[in-house]
Amino acid sequence: MAQPYGQPPQPAGLPRCYRHGDRETGIRCTRCERPICPSCMISAAVGYQCPDCVHGAQAAARATRPRTLAGGTVTADSRLVTKILLGINLAVFVAVLVGGDRLVEDLGMLGHAIDPATFTWVGVADGQWYRMLTAAFLHQQIWHIAFNMMALWFLGPPLEAALGRVRFVALYLISALAGSALFYVVAPQNQLSLGASGAIFGLFGATAVLARRMRYDMRPILGLLLVNLLITFVWSGIAWEAHIGGLVAGALVTLGLVHAPRERRTLVQVGTCVLVLAVIAVACVLRTTELLNA
Template sequence: MAEPYGQPQPGAGLAHCYRHPDRETGIRCARCERPICPSCMISAPVGYQCPECVQGGSAAVRAARPRTIAGGSVAADPRLVTKILLGINLAVFFAVLAGGDRMVTDLGMLGYAIDGETFTWIGVADGEWYRMLTSAFLHEQIWHLGFNMLGLWFLGPPLEAALGRARYLALYLISALAGSTLSYLLAEQNQLSLGASGAVFGLFGATAVLVRRLRYDFRPIAILLAVNLVITFTWSNIAWQAHIGGLVAGAAVAFGLVNAPRERRTLVQTGTCVVVLLVIVVACVVRTAQLLG
């Protein structure tokens, strides 16, 4: 009866380790059957394996790792990025409560206006481009923060799980920038706006695209989106431009993410994000030229 792999073979003429030719051994790799010495053998479910077979098995496991519909890695916690975004919004809200209105004036979305205290020009047109992103994390009222964070918590985790963390974060930030961009284009130049609504509406648009892609029932998200659009255009003091800009950009980015062909997936997905960002940049440059002209 043959001896099982991993057990010393008695008798003369022992083989030599394939990695250490000067060492005799009666142990062979359970996968490739090459002789291995005690320094090279790695315990396996059955017998021992050589370092190369162990590395090859790990690579095969990595290659077989499941992917999301957009090609992202399946994460153990599909809410991590959403939790971080929630945390940032909450932290900034408490900072606003502690710092007062000046923080809102310095970081809110503003096209071009005169600062009432210093009598100097401020706003995106004056070079304060950071406002387009910082404004998306600013909230003054608790109800405003509550509505936006409820939307983020409701829409974010399913999208994060479906797209993967990096793609989901790109979708969120681009939607926020697009919302600020449409506000910059269409709102009054001295109108100050703030809030995560543009980014959240981007998640609405992305959810609609994903639901259609997966052929789920489209009616629930359509009804929810319709209700939010009615609120957008009927309630006062709502920057509807940010909502629409985020919605359109979120849908466009999501369409490129979930419909990219597998053979050129990364290229198409990156290209989609770059094209949307280029539209944002061109629109902002044109608007700045109008305000400063």
């Protein structure tokens, strides 16, 4: 067949898929117009698109999706995690009422004690590390759980909305662990602690840091925190160690969450949480070594 002068020869047959050079196709991507074979065709509102265009559109959508102050995903229900935590605490409280003190004895925060029945060590020093977290969901007195859950209901949603769900869960659990850790390091033998107070004080510390970051009036939160600290040290029977440990950890974690630079936000945030967890772990290991060698 004659070819016009100066024009390159035209290949015979249909064009070939840009991803699979051995496959001829008559379909083109509606966005970039590159030829695509049936294996690469992805249905779109109009026609078909190639995998590169679809992935590019998804990445652009993720980049423009609204984010919280700390980089979390904005959700329709900013109280979901708070409601779940409330539900867990209330469910465990009902279980304690039904099952009696045995559940508290088995899951409460007990650093080191001697079981009077077997004369053997029990508690975290004996390897029962789970107590550091399970104790944060245990309550016996109605006033105790009522105060903690009321504080959780008021402090939780604003923090959940500002941090995002995953970061809020990390804040809550790390604060609870830090409260248990300080109790373990300081509290004497045969002393039992329970309650969400360590986590709640972590939320107090987080709220103070967030208010400072947003340049809100600090006086209300500082006044409320001062009142709770006075109650902590004046009211007998309160494990002040859990309150202070949770408060410090909550403030430190939130500092990392809300002040992380945008370019390395996730790295800094994860690093902050890991660093606080590492301090908790080292403190507990050192305390365990001290007790076992005593």
